[in-house]
Amino acid sequence: MTMKPVSAVIFCAFLAAVSAQQYTSKYDNVDVDKILKNDRVLNNYIKCMMDEGPCTSEGRELKKTLPDALNSGCTKCSPKQKEATEKVVKHLMNKKSRDWERLSKKYDPQGNFKKRYEAELAASKKA
Structure with a gap:
């Protein structure tokens, strides 16, 4: 599978369309x-996410799903997507x-997601 611009796989777990219970597993591999x-x-993925370059179909799905995933705390993500x-x-x-x-400012303007991950990263460095 050839990967083109789509944003840093950045939140690859979200490379899916929103469904009622869980995001699609279409891009889990x-x-x-x-x-x-x-x-x-x-x-190229980052440029896609920042609207600075073209997107693949995966990138478009990511951009569509990411806001919901951030707002819901990734409750619709599978374990593989969370990982x-x-x-x-x-x-x-x-x-x-x-x-x-840059991505945090765009997709997490209140900083809730960013704070959680930064705290988790700091904790994992201490362990």
Whole structure:
């Protein structure tokens, strides 16, 4: 599967359309690690999410689903989607902090999601 611009897999777990009980698992087999290791692909995902570049179908789904997932605390996410989301968020916070800040401002203007993940990251570093 060729991955083009779609935003940093950034919250890959959300690469799905909203459904009544759970997000679709259609994109659960996206190789998040591969995307995070490829700056070009990752940057294309970020550009998509920031409306600065074209999006793949996965990127469009992510952009559509992300606000609901953030507002609901990812309650409709599967365990696999939650795991991928955490991996992406940690990568962005540690390796692409500027992009993390930009994405957070756009998709989490009140900072609720960002605060939770930053607290979790700080706690995991102490452990």
